[in-house]
Amino acid sequence: IAGITQAPTSQILAAGRRMTLRCTQDMRHNAMYWYRQDLGLGLRLIHYSNTAGTTGKGEVPDGYSVSRANTDDFPLTLASAVPSQTSVYFCASSDSGTGGKNEQFFGPGTRLTVL
Amino acid sequence: GEDVEQSLFLSVREGDSSVINCTYTDSSSTYLYWYKQEPGAGLQLLTYIFSNMDMKQDQRLTVLLNKKDKHLSLRIADTQTGDSAIYFCAELAGGFKTIFGAGTRLFVKA
Numbered sequence: 001i002a003g004i005t006q007a008p009t010s011q012i013l014a015a016g017r018r019m020t021l022r023c024t025q026d027m028r029h030n031a032m033y034w035y036r037q038d039l040g041l042g043l044r045l046i047h048y049s050n051t052a053g054t055t056g057k058g059e060v061p062d063g064y065s066v067s068r069a070n071t072d073d074f075p076l077t078l079a080s081a082v083p084s085q086t087s088v089y090f091c092a093s094s095d096s097g098t099g100g101k102n103e104q105f106f107g108p109g110t111r112l113t114v115l
Numbered sequence: 116g117e118d119v120e121q122s123l124f125l126s127v128r129e130g131d132s133s134v135i136n137c138t139y140t141d142s143s144s145t146y147l148y149w150y151k152q153e154p155g156a157g158l159q160l161l162t163y164i165f166s167n168m169d170m171k172q173d174q175r176l177t178v179l180l181n182k183k184d185k186h187l188s189l190r191i192a193d194t195q196t197g198d199s200a201i202y203f204c205a206e207l208a209g210g211f212k213t214i215f216g217a218g219t220r221l222f223v224k225a
Contacts, residue, residue, distance in 0.1 A: 031211055040123065041217060042215050043203065043215040101207075102207055102213065103163070104158070104160070106158045108156060
């Protein structure tokens, strides 16, 4: 494969349950990102990672956690899901070298519904 | 903080030109982008412009950048039904973080 994959494609989850969304890239990009997309709000950054072993908070980090144990994988965990976390989640990666255009490559998304 | 604003909807007739506008706040942005999202898919980079340029043309696409007014536009010539999608304006802020607008949904009427 070439690019970025996400799993699952969609999920319906009961409130209070724990859920991990998976993301894997094979482009050896140093930076990875998690966004949520909600109607009328566009893309909002949840968490990011500049390089393996480091992570940072984005615009809407509450209720989410991430880890970056290696270059390829960047899982997003909802510790105790709430209905307001119903959204479409996109993972992205980029080669964020100094001076580069930092094009982000997106996965196909995970549609999550929390009831 | 950084912010990117764009209108939510645009409707054009097939064959007409589409112009999607965007304003941004970070005057130090080095790159500005237009991403396209087709139904059920992730975003894909459509085109970009470096901050020291005023215009970039790529086939049917023309990007105009007005740094003084912090205004970016995307013109699609001879719009086709296949151009129907959501178009996101974005800016590179703080080195690697990209700030996205809410997206403009383009409807193309046959």
